[in-house]
Amino acid sequence: MTARAQVGPSPVGGGPAVSLTANELIVLQRAAQGETYAAIAHDLGYAEKSVTKMALRLNRKLGASNITHAVFLACQAGLLDGKPRRHGDHAGFAAHQYRGEEPCEACWEGERAYRRDRKATRKAALSDGA
Template identity: 50%
Template sequence: MTAPLHAGPSPVGGGPAVSLATVRTLPRQPQVPKASRLTDNERAVLHRAARGDTYAVIARDLGLAEKSVGKIAFRMARKLGAHNITNAVHLAHELRIFTERPGCGDRAAYLRHLRRQEPACWRCLAANAAHEAERRAARKASKVHAA
């Protein structure tokens, strides 16, 4: 655990403590969004990897060598701060580079979003709303038949 910064004399007597003003260094450079740094080839490889395609399939579709696809994936993962291509796909979803995951658009996908503790995409939200409307209509119909 780190000790909090104090203003004033050092509690151990070794000189003045560091104040918050002296901790600040050069002004921060504006952060460029990670998604905007990806090239078109990197985006294409990322989207195809998210679909589950192998490097060989991606290379055939894009007209590249398989080794080139591996290098593109490595550069893309490094730009996103990922450890590998799988982690890069996960981070791309968290950074909202993809608006939705493969297989989105039904109630089960909405529940997967909830389990992952991530915001649901618009297709999953719409599917969940339709599911809830059907449940309300079924409850209402059962009350009418019971009466």
């Protein structure tokens, strides 16, 4: 089974994170490089129909009308620029705010954990110094 990867907020509105499998991400990256489904399938050891179905799932997950649109949306979301987006922690929360988006639930939870840790650290420092 392929491990799922959280790749950041949805490019269609800052909603929940888009969860892509490692193979879906490879198909997206290879399509962005202009490779055909047949070439991608051959390199991955899949049937061309399997890669076509992966591309259709990518379109649905990203809210795209075709693979070219999916690549465009992925580029806008920073999924293909080689810089992984922070997600699910304080930095991910801050990145959402910087981009003017409503933080997703994972990033809210990461921010709450960060604030709890900071508060505990300050409390421990005060009790050690007293």
